Amino acid sequence: MANNAAPETLEEFQAKLVEITEGLPKRLRQCADYIGQNTDRIAVSTVADLSSAAGVQPSAFMRFCQLMGFSGYSQMQKMFRDIHVQHWPDYATRLKKMRESGDETPATLLAEFVDAGRASLENLARSIDPKSLEKAVSVIADARMIHIIGFNRAFPVATYLSYAFEKMDVPAMLHAKIGNLDHRHAIREGDVLIAVTFSAYTQETLELTAFAKTQNAEIVAITDALNSPMHQLGATTLNVTEADVGAFRALSAPLSLAITLAVSVGARRDSDNQ
Numbered sequence: 711m712a713n714n715a716a717p718e719t720l721e722e723f724q725a726k727l728v729e730i731t732e733g734l735p736k737r738l739r740q741c742a743d744y745i746g747q748n749t750d751r752i753a754v755s756t757v758a759d760l761s762s763a764a765g766v767q768p769s770a771f772m773r774f775c776q777l778m779g780f781s782g783y784s785q786m787q788k789m790f791r792d793i794h795v796q797h798w799p800d801y802a803t804r805l806k807k808m809r810e811s812g813d814e815t816p817a818t819l820l821a822e823f824v825d826a827g828r829a830s831l832e833n834l835a836r837s838i839d840p841k842s843l844e845k846a847v848s849v850i851a852d853a854r855m856i857h858i859i860g861f862n863r864a865f866p867v868a869t870y871l872s873y874a875f876e877k878m879d880v881p882a883m884l885h886a887k888i889g890n891l892d893h894r895h896a897i898r899e900g901d902v903l904i905a906v907t908f909s910a911y912t913q914e915t916l917e918l919t920a921f922a923k924t925q926n927a928e929i930v931a932i933t934d935a936l937n938s939p940m941h942q943l944g945a946t947t948l949n950v951t952e953a954d955v956g957a958f959r960a961l962s963a964p965l966s967l968a969i970t971l972a973v974s975v976g977a978r979r980d981s982d983n984q
Contacts, residue, residue, distance in 0.1 A: 716779035716786075720749075720793055720837070724936040726778055731937040734777075737766045741774035746935035747909055747951060750833045752790040757783040819955070826953040827962035834950050834963040846930045846946050846971060851978035853902035853928065856882040859918050860906030867906045867932065867964045874972035880979060885918060894918055899926040904971075905945065906964070908934040919943050932967060
């Protein structure tokens, strides 16, 4: 793909985004980081909406679109509308009416989290790359030992992966730094590191991933942005985003992806051992 050519697929869009992100000035980097984490919003948002959410002026956002190879925002939005056809079920209409009525009960909050989870799961099913998912399962299933790391919001996903592998008698090790213990030297060639990391990416996760690469271990990343640092570290990346409710995000989509990985790996290893 030529440097000034407009991407035509999500794969081309991701490749271009990764290519240009590191060299962008501050405001354009804000655009890239926001878009990398919120591609599901492009098809249904105006340039004013996205530029405001990214904390930049619309003119900066338009410049970002041009750097990506598009004539402007409309052309970029059209690509995403062609890729992601939006389906809004009746449930969303009912929830909208509940909000408009001023109903702020726990039941309404539950409905909002359910709606956010539904949207997140639908986006995951629509956007996950089957080839990357298959590659991730193959890499993990073939590994001598599975290492897992994830902190902050990623920690529940990392611990659940560890639990699931334990239930299936698959050798796995959680790097949680409990007691400030550092087990990085347990990583060997032939192992795989599953790095679960969401923006803002924790330094511990980035450092362990970089170390695992020096040990010639394979890296699989569950992350939330097309331009996540995991791409620069040569990871097989599985991108998943979660819609928020206020300042909070449930983990419907990342946990669903994690259990898919664990069960698929367990089944693959059982099949190989027969």
